[in-house]
Amino acid sequence: MYRRHTQVTTVGGVRGFATTARGYEVLRDPALNKGTAFSASERAALGLDGLLPPVVTTELEPQLERAYGAYRMAPTDLAKHVYMWRLHDNDVTLFYALLQRHLLEMLPIVYDPVVGEAIERFSHVFTRPRGVFLSIDDPDSVEARLAAVGAGPDDVDLLVATDAEEILGIGDWGSNGIDISIGKLAVYTAAAGVDPHRVVPVVLDVGTDNERLLNDPLYLGCRHARVRGDRYDAFVEAYVAAVEKLFPNALLHWEDFGSSNARRILDRYRDRVPTFNDDMQGTGAIVTAGLLNAVALSGGSWADQRVVVLGGGTAGCGIADQARDQMVRAGLSEEDATRRIWIVDLPGLLTAEMRDGLLDYQRPYARPEEEVAELARTPCFPDRKAEGRWPAMAALRAKAAAGAGVIDLATTVAAVKPTILIGTSTCPGMFTEEIVGTMAASVQRPIVFPLSNPTVLHEATPEQLLRWTGGKALVATGAPFDDVELGGVTYRIGQANNAALYPGLGLGAVVARATRVSDAMILAAAEAVAGEADTSGPGASLLPSNADLRATSSVVAVAVVRAALEEGLARAEIDDPVEAVREAAWWPVYRPVEAV
Numbered sequence: 001m002y003r004r005h006t007q008v009t010t011v012g013g014v015r016g017f018a019t020t021a022r023g024y025e026v027l028r029d030p031a032l033n034k035g036t037a038f039s040a041s042e043r044a045a046l047g048l049d050g051l052l053p054p055v056v057t058t059e060l061e062p063q064l065e066r067a068y069g070a071y072r073m074a075p076t077d078l079a080k081h082v083y084m085w086r087l088h089d090n091d092v093t094l095f096y097a098l099l100q101r102h103l104l105e106m107l108p109i110v111y112d113p114v115v116g117e118a119i120e121r122f123s124h125v126f127t128r129p130r131g132v133f134l135s136i137d138d139p140d141s142v143e144a145r146l147a148a149v150g151a152g153p154d155d156v157d158l159l160v161a162t163d164a165e166e167i168l169g170i171g172d173w174g175s176n177g178i179d180i181s182i183g184k185l186a187v188y189t190a191a192a193g194v195d196p197h198r199v200v201p202v203v204l205d206v207g208t209d210n211e212r213l214l215n216d217p218l219y220l221g222c223r224h225a226r227v228r229g230d231r232y233d234a235f236v237e238a239y240v241a242a243v244e245k246l247f248p249n250a251l252l253h254w255e256d257f258g259s260s261n262a263r264r265i266l267d268r269y270r271d272r273v274p275t276f277n278d279d280m281q282g283t284g285a286i287v288t289a290g291l292l293n294a295v296a297l298s299g300g301s302w303a304d305q306r307v308v309v310l311g312g313g314t315a316g317c318g319i320a321d322q323a324r325d326q327m328v329r330a331g332l333s334e335e336d337a338t339r340r341i342w343i344v345d346l347p348g349l350l351t352a353e354m355r356d357g358l359l360d361y362q363r364p365y366a367r368p369e370e371e372v373a374e375l376a377r378t379p380c381f382p383d384r385k386a387e388g389r390w391p392a393m394a395a396l397r398a399k400a401a402a403g404a405g406v407i408d409l410a411t412t413v414a415a416v417k418p419t420i421l422i423g424t425s426t427c428p429g430m431f432t433e434e435i436v437g438t439m440a441a442s443v444q445r446p447i448v449f450p451l452s453n454p455t456v457l458h459e460a461t462p463e464q465l466l467r468w469t470g471g472k473a474l475v476a477t478g479a480p481f482d483d484v485e486l487g488g489v490t491y492r493i494g495q496a497n498n499a500a501l502y503p504g505l506g507l508g509a510v511v512a513r514a515t516r517v518s519d520a521m522i523l524a525a526a527e528a529v530a531g532e533a534d535t536s537g538p539g540a541s542l543l544p545s546n547a548d549l550r551a552t553s554s555v556v557a558v559a560v561v562r563a564a565l566e567e568g569l570a571r572a573e574i575d576d577p578v579e580a581v582r583e584a585a586w587w588p589v590y591r592p593v594e595a596v
């Protein structure tokens with residue numbers, strides 16, 4: 001966000017800034033600061049002579065070299081992460097120029113998986129605030145806190161908010177979760193060119209149930225258990241209402257909410273404001289993109305797929321919904337399509353007898369009793385980590401364990417013979433050789449996507465899946481994985497991470513000034529991503545490489561703008577979507593700064 005004393009302007013025919021700031025005030029504004037790249041005349045006019053070394057380097061190049069050297073010197077991934085955000089606080093342009101140049105290397109540092117470590121350590125490595133902290137203990141202050149960023153009604157395009165109940169697969173991290181909002185926004189800019197000065201990261205601090213935080217003297221958030229129920233809903237409402245009032249054009253992105261709140265919030269607001277839930281819809285769409293290519297390569301038809309999802313939370317059910325919709329497009333009725341999806345969670349295969357304990361969006365997938373009556377049940381052992389984190393599912397698990405037992409993943413896979421196996425369980429190693437072998441024995445090209453993040457939580461590694469299936473598995477993962485060499489073929493592993501989709505979706509929605517984020521816009525994004533992958537040749541990736549994210553995101557954004565126009569959801573007048581997206585995209589280049 002630009003400070004109040006700075007305006008975006010045109011300087012000598014080029015987009016630049018006009019500012020009343022002088023001296024250190026200029027250098028300490030990360031939006032304005034160019035360090036050694038201030039020209040001699042800018043230095044004179046802005047009062048910078050004497051405050052900078054004498055050499056003038058008007059290009060970014062030498063600064064990029066210096067910054068990359070410093071980055072390389074940072075001894076650990078977390079130290080690299082901290083270095084990058086310090087750089088951001090010093091010079092936003094240089095940060096994004098560096099990130100974009102080394103995108104494949106730095107995305108995992110700035111974003112997932114290292115952002116997970118940074119979130120766990122937030123209270124210990126905190127140096128300076130970024131983003132907006134909203135507190136459930138002071139709900140009346142929501143509007144004032146958002147207004148404190150100092151932006152006018154036309155100055156904000158996008159807000160990413162989290163309540164941090166289910167960060168990646170690492171659980172509840174309270175107000176530390178601000179870093180996921182910040183990380184997601186950095187990807188919006190690096191991947192799609194969303195203007196980093198027109199976005200706001202937000203944490204909705206409703207407390208935390210994480211004992212480690214509650215007992216950490218350095219914890220910086222509200223030190224009490226998570227507030228739920230009416231107070232929670234009123235707080236979320238206060239946030240949305242304040243955004244509508246202060247930033248009427250802005251898109252609202254929800255990130256890493258717990259499974260009991262994510263869908264409810266989305267359903268409440270999706271017809272009122274432009275909004276989407278990244279874990280449900282962004283993930284569903286990027287996985288659809290990977291599946292579109294995988295199903296085509298497998299030679300099968302969508303109407304014939306059988307899908308088993310391990311982990312029926314926000315991501316798993318978001319994926320299930322979009323897979324169901326794809327089968328409906330292939331000609332199945334909604335009921336028949338739903339019947340081709342099996343969800344296995346902590347209580348085992350979700351069945352009709354559990355109906356009352358299931359979340360509303362899990363319920364359609366519960367299997368009828370008569371169908372599962374013959375399936376073997378195994379006793380299950382309490383999983384302490386999971387009991388705390390998913391009370392509803394853990395209660396069902398305990399009930400099943402006390403009764404006949406659970407229908408586990410191995411039994412489900414043996415009975416269903418799925419063509420597609422999806423992992424969103426947060427439980428590493430759950431896709432065993434036995435389970436994958438069972439699948440491979442009945443389908444030619446088993447499609448297996450272990451998606452849990454961060455990397456250590458993957459249900460299986462691509463190397464294992466390919467080895468166990470003699471290279472037949474069609475694999476995509478949530479975190480980045482190296483190529484796999486097997487039988488003389490190099491297998492490139494597509495990353496089915498919503499980072500490859502939501503930036504283009506968001507940019508498209510922003511460019512169109514969309515009033516809503518519709519299912520058609522999301523499908524257009526998924527199809528656009530799928531179309532960007534070259535799946536020809538042995539071992540080809542199912543998804544485009546993250547090295548091409550900028551180009552992929554532009555294609556996605558154009559497709560989203562077109563879909564918004566077709567549905568009459570665009571407020572912007574757009575003749576040429578390609579040109580509109582090109583014009584809107586922000587690039588990390590130094591701009592002239594004028595003293596006024």
Ligand SMILES: NC(=O)c1ccc[n+]([C@@H]2O[C@H](COP(=O)([O-])OP(=O)(O)OC[C@H]3O[C@@H](n4cnc5c(N)ncnc54)[C@H](O)[C@@H]3O)[C@@H](O)[C@H]2O)c1
Binds near residue numbers: 310427453
């Ligand atoms: N690749 C991506 O783009 C992407 C996107 C979103 C989420 N994810 C990952 O998916 C995972 C789940 O995320 P979420 O947002 O859906 O979380 P969530 O809390 O909403 O869902 C997790 C579900 O897994 C279930 N579960 C836990 N242990 C299990 C076990 N042993 N067996 C079966 N089910 C189990 C829980 O009961 C819960 O229903 C996380 O690791 C997250 O990082 C990946």
Ligand SMILES: O=C(O)C[C@H](O)C(=O)O
Binds near residue numbers: 169478499
């Ligand atoms: O953040 C990611 O890497 C993807 C996804 O949103 C997740 O929660 O895991």
Ligand SMILES: [Mn+2]
Binds near residue numbers: 256
């Ligand atoms: Mn997420």
